[in-house]
Amino acid sequence: MKLNGAQILIQSLKNEGVECIFGYPGGAVLHIYDALDLSQEIKHILVRHEQGAVHGADGYARVSGKVGTALVTSGPGLTNAVTGIATAYMDSIPLVVISGQVSSAVIGNDAFQEVDAVGITRSCVKHNFLVTDINILASTVKKAFHIAATGRPGPVLIDITKDVTIAQTAEKSYPDTINMRSYQPEVAVEAAQISKAVDLIMSAERPLIYSGGGSVIGNASSELREFTRLLNFPITQTLMGLGAYPATDPQSLGMLGMHGTYEANMAMHEADCIIAVGARFDDRITGNLDKFCPFAKIIHIDIDPSSIGKTVSIDVAIVGQVRAVLSDLLQALKGKKTAEIANWWAQIDKWRSKDSLAYSTKTGVIKPQSVIQALYQVTGGEAIVTSDVGQHQMWAAQYYPFDEPRRWINSGGLGTMGFGLPAAMGAKLAEPSRDVACVTGEGSIQMMLQELSTMRQYSIPVKIINLNNGYLGMVRQWQEFFYNKRYAMSYMDALPDFVKLSEGYGHSGIKVEKSADLKPALIEAFKQKDKTVFLDIITDPTENVFPMIAAGAGHHEMLLASKDKMQSTDDEGLNLV
Amino acid sequence: MRHIISVLLENESGALSRVAGLFSARGFNIESLTVAATHDSTLSKMTIVSIGDDGIIEQIVKQLNKLIDVVEVTDLTAHEHIERELLLLKIDVNSITQADIDKQIDDFSAKIIDVSEDTYLLELAGKSQKINDFLATFKTTKILEVARTGVTGVCQNRENN
Numbered sequence: 001m002k003l004n005g006a007q008i009l010i011q012s013l014k015n016e017g018v019e020c021i022f023g024y025p026g027g028a029v030l031h032i033y034d035a036l037d038l039s040q041e042i043k044h045i046l047v048r049h050e051q052g053a054v055h056g057a058d059g060y061a062r063v064s065g066k067v068g069t070a071l072v073t074s075g076p077g078l079t080n081a082v083t084g085i086a087t088a089y090m091d092s093i094p095l096v097v098i099s100g101q102v103s104s105a106v107i108g109n110d111a112f113q114e115v116d117a118v119g120i121t122r123s124c125v126k127h128n129f130l131v132t133d134i135n136i137l138a139s140t141v142k143k144a145f146h147i148a149a150t151g152r153p154g155p156v157l158i159d160i161t162k163d164v165t166i167a168q169t170a171e172k173s174y175p176d177t178i179n180m181r182s183y184q185p186e187v188a189v190e191a192a193q194i195s196k197a198v199d200l201i202m203s204a205e206r207p208l209i210y211s212g213g214g215s216v217i218g219n220a221s222s223e224l225r226e227f228t229r230l231l232n233f234p235i236t237q238t239l240m241g242l243g244a245y246p247a248t249d250p251q252s253l254g255m256l257g258m259h260g261t262y263e264a265n266m267a268m269h270e271a272d273c274i275i276a277v278g279a280r281f282d283d284r285i286t287g288n289l290d291k292f293c294p295f296a297k298i299i300h301i302d303i304d305p306s307s308i309g310k311t312v313s314i315d316v317a318i319v320g321q322v323r324a325v326l327s328d329l330l331q332a333l334k335g336k337k338t339a340e341i342a343n344w345w346a347q348i349d350k351w352r353s354k355d356s357l358a359y360s361t362k363t364g365v366i367k368p369q370s371v372i373q374a375l376y377q378v379t380g381g382e383a384i385v386t387s388d389v390g391q392h393q394m395w396a397a398q399y400y401p402f403d404e405p406r407r408w409i410n411s412g413g414l415g416t417m418g419f420g421l422p423a424a425m426g427a428k429l430a431e432p433s434r435d436v437a438c439v440t441g442e443g444s445i446q447m448m449l450q451e452l453s454t455m456r457q458y459s460i461p462v463k464i465i466n467l468n469n470g471y472l473g474m475v476r477q478w479q480e481f482f483y484n485k486r487y488a489m490s491y492m493d494a495l496p497d498f499v500k501l502s503e504g505y506g507h508s509g510i511k512v513e514k515s516a517d518l519k520p521a522l523i524e525a526f527k528q529k530d531k532t533v534f535l536d537i538i539t540d541p542t543e544n545v546f547p548m549i550a551a552g553a554g555h556h557e558m559l560l561a562s563k564d565k566m567q568s569t570d571d572e573g574l575n576l577v
Numbered sequence: 578m579r580h581i582i583s584v585l586l587e588n589e590s591g592a593l594s595r596v597a598g599l600f601s602a603r604g605f606n607i608e609s610l611t612v613a614a615t616h617d618s619t620l621s622k623m624t625i626v627s628i629g630d631d632g633i634i635e636q637i638v639k640q641l642n643k644l645i646d647v648v649e650v651t652d653l654t655a656h657e658h659i660e661r662e663l664l665l666l667k668i669d670v671n672s673i674t675q676a677d678i679d680k681q682i683d684d685f686s687a688k689i690i691d692v693s694e695d696t697y698l699l700e701l702a703g704k705s706q707k708i709n710d711f712l713a714t715f716k717t718t719k720i721l722e723v724a725r726t727g728v729t730g731v732c733q734n735r736e737n738n
Binding site: 118119122123126127130147180181182183304305306309310313 | 590595602632635636639640642643645646647
């Protein structure tokens with residue numbers, strides 16, 4: 001039987017186990033849409049903007065652990081998708097994005113809706129392909145899924161010319177496996193490195209585990225728990241790693257970095273041995289590199305060799321899947337005795353007693369932190385929480401303790417405003433039985449608001465927690481601290497009536513202006529299981545995110561609350577922003 | 578320090594731009610870059626000369642290895658190796674004595690490959706330093722055109738490439 005390229009593509013996606021694809025049609029992908037519609041086997045979510053399609057697929061991938069899939073047309077379809085692709089790339093999320101391309105006969109002629117998709121996306125994909133030959137279409141799809149999901153995961157783009165989707169060829173069986181001589185993601189863990197790490201771990205007197213997104217993406221949560229508990233070491237997690245180790249466990253020091261807890265950052269500064277697990281020493285974690293972990297020997301476990309030694313020099317590098325390396329370490333550590341660390345725990349408890357996440361309450365205003373705490377209570381800590389980018393993102397990370405991986409979904413690397421709503425949509429589709437909350441702000445939500453329409457069409461219920469303070473809060477916070485309170489363009493004037501807006505899209509909405517109304521409103525929203533509810537919560541416009549490591553400062557130079565005098569940040573420090 | 582990095586990669590369209598794009602996106606320096614197919618038509622060999630401290634060169638090698646099309650990366654500078662570069666040099670021979678020019682050519686074992694009324698086209702292969710030295714023997718006013726291929730190289734032992 002003969003099939004056209006579009007049919008081969010859809011067959012290939014089915015063979016890859018794709019259940020759900022987010023997309024938007026256009027000229028170059030009409031044949032693909034025709035084949036998709038006829039096959040009826042893959043659920044297609046028609047988004048309202050291609051960026052929403054990729055974020056949707058991304059949210060789906062982060063929650064399910066599967067490869068997310070999006071389909072967009074050529075030209076503007078692809079360029080709209082780029083922000084989504086770059087977001088996934090920075091957070092190492094496995095995606096396959098399929099874009100239509102003009103016919104191969106007119107490539108390079110500045111044809112209608114033509115852009116150089118492979119060129120535009122090159123620096124924000126793990127790999128990309130331009131397919132101009134139907135005979136390599138199926139094997140390219142196989143390669144794309146293989147590359148996206150293995151090693152350090154990431155987005156892969158397949159750009160397919162329209163003539164390939166139309167051309168016909170005899171049906172062939174889909175390849176079971178693919179072998180690429182230039183891509184061998186399986187790495188054997190070096191035993192010598194394990195034993196060096198064990199030596200350091202056993203003699204450490206002030207040890208600290210620093211775990212990142214790799215522990216979540218690498219499905220290493222149970223090994224990480226076993227490892228941490230066996231050693232009785234303290235553990236801190238990055239924004240991307242939250243949930244791999246339970247936040248409510250006594251060994252957890254909370255998040256580290258720019259807005260991390262006092263105990264986590266002080267422990268980083270004072271530690272004599274840091275075990276970095278699937279983390280990449282990003283600038284939001286390290287602060288000023290010259291002041292970073294001055295006393296520590298560092299063990300770094302990562303699947304990506306280029307992450308090791310990139311910004312911070314490492315004493316013991318272990319390249320491998322986080323899960324496999326932790327298993328090897330556990331094996332090697334069984335029955336061994338580590339150094340006595342009671343004094344270290346006593347010191348940590350002293351730092352903890354500062355209660356660095358305490359905040360002052362004021363009558364008459366709703367504190368944004370209290371909203372997140374109420375959300376935690378109402379959902380029993382069991383919801384999937386997505387966020388946009390800004391102050392609300394930090395508050396969600398700080399005040400909603402995640403005890404399980406793949407429950408906290410945010411754009412940590414690229415910091416993409418607009419991510420939260422479409423990601424929530426993808427999250428809900430990946431796990432329909434779990435409550436999904438999108439914590440956002442009145443700035444971020446307006447960047448992808450149109451997806452409310454998609455959520456209506458497919459009845460995807462999400463609770464939107466809009467921390468509405470009338471400001472681009474994080475921008476305002478920096479302007480307050482570092483720009484002498486000159487609030488250039490950070491005030492959001494002429495905001496819509498979000499309740500009416502939500503109702504206009506066929507959802508419900510509740511405006512919350514008093515603290516007393518907060519919890520009842522949340523309870524009411526989550527009671528409406530099958531509805532998207534927009535909670536527009538008016539919060540304290542002057543609140544700032546604390547603790548904070550100002551630009552150019554070290555971990556031991558944290559600012560704990562607004563009463564701390566903000567030291568002046570020099571030009572060098574501001575460059576670190 | 579100057580490093581010569583040899584990259585074996587899939588002979589696919591776009592492979593060159595992946596490498597070049599990586600260098601510009603990450604702010605790595607390229608002194609020269611050469612690329613051509615090998616005896617295996619599915620593979621290309623690229624030779625890149627870059628300057629950087631050990632940390633930067635380590636990152637360059639790691640980042641190159643991360644590219645999906647890259648099969649093998651070797652820092653030739655870390656091994657016994659041979660490097661060569663080809664120079665084509667057009668000079669103005671007016672007011673230069675034949676004896677002078679013959680001596681310059683002999684000293685470097687260069688070749689005259691084309692002659693016109695008042696120009697010579699010279700060819701010289703060798704290490705980059707030799708080519709620099711050869712060029713330095715000519716007054717800049719006499720140099721009409723310089724075309725250098727950039728460095729290519731191989732490891733001397735059998736194991737590496």
